[in-house]
Amino acid sequence: MPPELSQSHPCEDPAPIPSSSGVELEVQEWSLSLPLQIIEGTRWGILTAPRLREVRLLDDAPWVRSLGRLEPPIRTEGWKFPAPLLESTQPAQPSAETLSDGDPPLPPLPDVETDAFGGHRIRLQPTAETVHVKDRLLFLLQPPLDGLFQGRQLQVPFAPFPYQLEGIAFLVPRSAALLADEMGLGKTCQAILALRLLFYQGVVRRALIVCPKSLVHNWTRELKLWAPDIPIEVIEGEPEQRRTAWLISNSPLKLVNYETLTRDVEWATDSRLFYDVVILDEAQRIKNRDSKTAQAARALPRARSWALTGTPIENHPDDLVHLFEFLDPGRIPPNTPPKRLPLYTADSILRRTKESVQSDMPPKIFRDVHVDLTPAQRDAYRRAEEEGVVHLNALGDTITVQHVFQLIMRLKQICNFDPLTGESAKLEQLRMDMEEIAESHHKALIFSQWVEPLQILARHLEPFGPLQYHGRIPPEERPAILERFRQDPHCHVLLMSYGTGSVGLNLQCANYVFLFDRWWNPAVEDQAINRAHRVGQRHPVTVTRFLTQDTIEHRIAEILESKRKMFLDLVAQADKPSRFGLTEEEIFSLFDIKVRPRRHPHTINP
């Protein structure tokens, strides 16, 4: 207890005693009670027998005036944070064994600035949704992210790029986050490192990653690479095995594909389960809000919801709205006009393009190869188109868009190969290109909408060691095919279908991409191209798009190009977005047919 300073004067006037210097002198004493002798007698000093009386003068106002505390007052407030799980030791390096487990040698990447201390430090910042003082301080007090990966703390195979650190700084403090970087910028790596940080901080103890089936192996590999110290469990196998994995396994990080999640939704949403974070990879898979996949994802009990996709909007702004029903249900009010969407979503979306983050990224060179159909193909095409149009017109108002599709498919297939002779103008050009590519020891990816052309191409491209990766290849064989393509110098070409090979795979070993035929949606084509043109690519990537002259391919390409421009507008949050797939009206306009169905137009996605 600090002493109370008191001032006392043995007179009625409590004023301070002036000092000789004129400065007010404050006589200070501890609170004291002094015995005082008072002599009583006559006015003229006749002393009689003295009497002594003790009087207390110092304790009562107005005789005592407090001057306050001798010490300046001070109080403190403090916050204790969860102890990081990793306190004392060096995490395991990704071992050589781990990396050599069928994985290719990592591509050398440009080094980040080695002396980052002198440069811009990348720090976590609390978001608007972080309301508690303690939580906000916890973010502000974290060490800079760039330092984390330079010391012994979080060992990584190579330092993340600064823009990737910014992506991590974006994810970590957010409970609802959509990382929408362009394909190839390393969304997987950013998500894993952000997750790893949260594990280390003790903030996350259970996490679930949901990805397409074809990417489970890829995720497993990336997790081994970027977070070798986080045990993972892949939920797969027989029902009893999956049930155990869902409900009994204590693995802190679980990985499941969308199909299994949908099938196991009852276990996945068990009331005894709770995930500190759920990550949806290729989150456009839940763009249809009524699909079972979307419902299962939304039902997962979770604290944080992160979504990764390079194409948050594939066809319509509603795709984004449906994504946010997973990320943060209720955030976007019903019937919000597309123009106002950024008001609700902007804080939770991070999108970067290669051009914006990596000026040193090798260029992507588009090469549209216009080929003339062979005479046999031209005859077949003309016949099929004429007969088809006649048939469509004959349907009258019973015509549906499916009828038109059938004709489009037929014509596109003829553009690839003549059905009778097997002639292909595209193949001739492709074979010449492949000879040059193989001679220069490069590799190429070839995409087609169908499996049959890929199988035919495999026969014709035999000298170049073709490998196939599409829906008819059993899933368990696919990782080995990718590995062989990466490793075997004699395998110069990988034949892939858009459906199976366009998403999530890292194939930077290829520098050439051929779109043997075109997909309906530019976003899917971009996904395919970015298997090769992604972080780690050291050489320019040449994208060859085959287009046969005066055919349906040309007409579709023109429409798709205009769609691509609209997509870019929306991503840049520019003006009102539009639809991105082909509308019914656009499909009908591909042919000279006058009939139309009796329905409202809608977007078509085959």
Add this chain to the structure above:
Amino acid sequence: MSEQTLTMAPPSPMSFSSTDAPTPTLGFLTILQDVTGWIGGYLVTNSWGRPLEFRLTTAVQPNRVQKALYGPTLQEYVFADLIGKTLVEKSSTPVSLLVTDKPPLWTLRKRISTPLAIVRSTPEEGLACADLIPLEHPRARHGLWLPAQTRSDWEIVRALLDQVDPALELSEPFSRIREAVAEARKLGAHHRAA
């Protein structure tokens, strides 16, 4: 297996190994000044710079009486006795080494048993005090100083700093403290503390 037999096992600790020897904890102590007075900020981190505890004081503004009473010893008293000692004692996380960027705080070493080192926040900031002696260490790129009176701390401090993660530069956490103090004051934490 029936539903009743299912038990929800807690998540297993991750396979992070741990060593027997505890690693040092660091206490970063600074004093900021604004119109309301001197404010102490204290961040306790592990050897990797990750926050374990944070504490700040109310603003200390000595009045005329106190200024007159303490005279030239006022700053030392406020920095070391009042703010520094209070923060260190109030903190529930013991530290192995105290680091400050305020040279007047060196006298705190006389009042506590924990070694204390002084860093410069910036390379330009001058630091001259007969009571301080320099110590070279890669964790302090802009210079490190120890109170001359406690020369025996030298080897202890050096050994402690050797255990600190190379990515942690000793002057860096002070910018975190400044941000955190500003944030806490913006949110009214100091009013609650007062």
